[in-house]
Amino acid sequence: MRRFYGEMLPNGLMLGTAQYPSPAVMASAFRESGAAVATVSLRRENAQGSGQVFWDLIRALDVRLLPNTAGCHSAKEAITTAHMARELFSTDWIKLEVIGHADTLQPDPVALIEAARVLSQDGFKVFPYCTEDLVVAERLIEAGCEVLMPWGAPIGSALGLNNPFGLRSIRNHFPEIAMVVDAGIGLPSHAAAAIEMGFDAVLLNSAVAKAGDPVSMARAMACAVEAGRLAFDSEPLPARDMAAPSTPVLGQAFLS
Amino acid sequence: MRRFYGEMLPNGLMLGTAQYPSPAVMASAFRESGAAVATVSLRRENAQGSGQVFWDLIRALDVRLLPNTAGCHSAKEAITTAHMARELFSTDWIKLEVIGHADTLQPDPVALIEAARVLSQDGFKVFPYCTEDLVVAERLIEAGCEVLMPWGAPIGSALGLNNPFGLRSIRNHFPEIAMVVDAGIGLPSHAAAAIEMGFDAVLLNSAVAKAGDPVSMARAMACAVEAGRLAFDSEPLPARDMAAPSTPVLGQAFLS
């Protein structure tokens, strides 16, 4: 498991904080899963200070925070939001989202590269939410990114890994870069498959928060990530087209 | 998780005992994975009693045994082997294998149904190794089987779940029957996917025994089975074609 901007994470599970039935359920999901990282966001505060309750809750989780720039549609907007997040959450980690398509929330590659360059120069440690596009990946790395977060499938779709070829390709072309499959993961088997391919972590939110039982689903995802990690490190048996007996054929009795 | 002939298993991992680099590695793989069931077999004994060493080892694992009839090519041969196994391993559980195709070790459905009928009448609790064929499944159930073991892919292929449609179909058509995906599993994501589909357990051997590190791969598989089980019980978010934001869009700042 690669380091994230020099930092070793205890495991490869990153979990979002949105859409849980209640704050208590969210807190349990984090406790039970032991997720290494929590993604958070920013919104307009009102005079009642309703954002502070969430803030207290999130600090109590005692987990690494990764603020995002969700909802930003331009580089400028994302850059300003990143600065606000850095001050507010006291971290230079930023999950850079620049929405390019309103329906699918697919990232805008041009604005993403631009924002990544500016933010990297401003000392941010940028985690760009991107597609599996190799060329955009290369530009993001040139822009200063040491981590990439290619999607598995559209946000909230629970479709899993839509383009396994593309994901294998991006993973293999940049062996030094830590990578997180972000978005689209719906089931533990998707998460395990991503880690088995060589990805360092997965980031998911709605698959946990919107499951019937978010807490046990969070645990399921933690198990899946561990399973994938162990398998990746265990040198798995390669698949092959032909079959072979798994019981030795020596000393076979003749009973027919 | 359904019962297996009335018996509750602690988890859905069944592990083979063949092809490990050493007996010690095998024992560790069982200890570390906590596998609920160990499959075993029979072979011609020599006067030095070399089978006894394995027997002592296997008893020390303190795990439920499931002897198989591997290598049998006819109903008659499988039936005789089952009787010998019952006496030797003191269990009426039998993994019924009747090989129909020498290359792929694919089961012979006709002989399998016949052997299952005879053995069920003789008081065996038959775990038939079969394909995803619904009609053969129905005949096996009529023959007395309360458990089915459809394959995922050819034995030793590590290809995973070759026919997800067929597996979903057999799983859904016989909701009362405990089912184990046997053969073909190569990675934790395969195992998790099987359990997520509603299968009660997976049985695997070479994916663990022939991995570079069988012990950690055994743990990986245990995690994957737990992940699948938790997910199945957590009412997962259904996949959908369209995308949705996982961050609420209320209170979005205007920074552009």
Add this chain to the structure above:
Amino acid sequence: MRRFYGEMLPNGLMLGTAQYPSPAVMASAFRESGAAVATVSLRRENAQGSGQVFWDLIRALDVRLLPNTAGCHSAKEAITTAHMARELFSTDWIKLEVIGHADTLQPDPVALIEAARVLSQDGFKVFPYCTEDLVVAERLIEAGCEVLMPWGAPIGSALGLNNPFGLRSIRNHFPEIAMVVDAGIGLPSHAAAAIEMGFDAVLLNSAVAKAGDPVSMARAMACAVEAGRLAFDSEPLPARDMAAPSTPVLGQAFLS
């Protein structure tokens, strides 16, 4: 393209005659597609002789007939139906269907093998509707079948080729046997893929008869079968994981 019981067919399209909006549409679909074979069936005649109209229509198509035993649930029933069909349609070709599962119409392998043996001995040229099961395939060949008709997917599902691994496997294990992918084909790309794999023909019905425009869909399927046949005979470029330029790089200008 292999022969079918010694007979060369002009092309690999076999088309069913059921479920068309009208007899005229059916006749056009056959004319426009040039299908080599028409499948037909039997039903209880009434005193008005309503079956005779269909019979006149079908004879006017001037196409090879392949009667089926659809709806039969036992070997006995299928055998009797086959005899009636032989007399009625003046052909010893019979598409042998023995339903094993009411919902999915999946074949009963045991009864299928039995009926195939009896009918082959009675001089029939049996075209058994089967699954991709290698062992059942071997038994059917032993029973006298020189043609196999494995399904692509359940009848009427339009799902295409559910288990490509299994289909490749059955195709490759019996290189001498003519094979038809029967059932499940919904689109021309499914039909082409089957022929590209080495199958000799496809048999389909609802994909054509229940399309919005059955006649043009029949033509589409004829084109697809021809495309697959030409490709199979053209030694296609093998797929490869890496990319290569399709424009020669010699003499490249420097304009940047």
Add this chain to the structure above:
Amino acid sequence: MRRFYGEMLPNGLMLGTAQYPSPAVMASAFRESGAAVATVSLRRENAQGSGQVFWDLIRALDVRLLPNTAGCHSAKEAITTAHMARELFSTDWIKLEVIGHADTLQPDPVALIEAARVLSQDGFKVFPYCTEDLVVAERLIEAGCEVLMPWGAPIGSALGLNNPFGLRSIRNHFPEIAMVVDAGIGLPSHAAAAIEMGFDAVLLNSAVAKAGDPVSMARAMACAVEAGRLAFDSEPLPARDMAAPSTPVLGQAFLS
């Protein structure tokens, strides 16, 4: 089938002119397939005028030409090449390729959008070679493109349609835009599947030129495109999970 910059094409097959065993084979492949469009390129001419032979050959094909900017790595280079191509081939159609990744020849989205904008303003009818990225697609359309050419898989890979979800998505999001699946197609079933999804054409080269028999493979592709077109226009039967009999069950005999 949509128009390409207002122009109706006789069919949806676009064929490359590179990599054939000989010019004569290339000419036959075009004649036999009736491809609507031929892609061509530019290279440094020598004093012997060896490019003129190809030029005479290509004019004799009497087919619409689509020059490309293959091998260009920057917007500037592609723009200059496009201008040279327009003069040389007397057409304002240009297949815009801007390579972003040397290994996979994946397009550079940033340079592609820039070049597309400049060329559109210069009166070119730009056919941009792109990925299935929705946001890049939108930018290309804003830049003036009325046609898009998303890839199926890396150039020369013959892998087919790597990301069917992504291709369906781009196809459905821009219903007015003519689209060609370019690159990656290896078999007729790939080409048919693209057209069945709603793409207007396919562009391929190595699948034909490097097949054992390029001429018959060219015909295979023409058939596949026609099959896909007919099917798309025939309102195909939708796929469904459950099975249905394709023979009416009324009047079923009782023979068992």
Add this chain to the structure above:
Amino acid sequence: MPTISINGERLFVEAQTLEALLQDQGFSGSVATAVNENFVPQTLRASHQLNEGDRVEILAPMQGG
């Protein structure tokens, strides 16, 4: 006068043979016949005696997939 079933319907019939039955019932076109689940070829219909309770199936060509 035997009671037999024709295509699932019970009838009193005067015909003594399968051939006669077909004529009496007005079947004139291409049909195939089975009695008690056994095929009776056209050539044997005239000599095939019907018995009380026989189940006769008279089938004609139909559409099929």
Add this chain to the structure above:
Amino acid sequence: MPTISINGERLFVEAQTLEALLQDQGFSGSVATAVNENFVPQTLRASHQLNEGDRVEILAPMQGG
């Protein structure tokens, strides 16, 4: 007395600086601020003069994915 917009709502405010504005409007917890789409760090709020028509954004932590 300038008219500014706070989180999209137009207000007449007396505060001359961003710091004063936050106090007057009762924002006491953890917030981050931007004026006219540019980030204003906490340390500069006291010296950041507000002008007529300024668009002030005051953001707090929230759930995110």
Add this chain to the structure above:
Amino acid sequence: MPTISINGERLFVEAQTLEALLQDQGFSGSVATAVNENFVPQTLRASHQLNEGDRVEILAPMQGG
């Protein structure tokens, strides 16, 4: 003195019963037995007479998948 096959090997043996055979051949641990492809339970070994040409299988636990 009958010639029998034990696990595929032909031997002249003095033992009259399966039980005696196992003892004579030194099989002492956990084994299961079949004669001529039929299972012979442990409890019947003492009474199971061996005949010329019998095919005896003596099986022990082994690894399996």
Add this chain to the structure above:
Amino acid sequence: MPTISINGERLFVEAQTLEALLQDQGFSGSVATAVNENFVPQTLRASHQLNEGDRVEILAPMQGG
């Protein structure tokens, strides 16, 4: 007498214009030209003066995918 590069090869040439260069070098068929990475249309070749160090590209039709 300027030194220019033609399709990547350096040459001393006498031609003063692009048009003259093409004639001198024997290019007679269908070609397109660029100088210093900028397209020079056929109609402007006669008036396009060549300078020391110019990079001239002369391209012809070729196969492409």
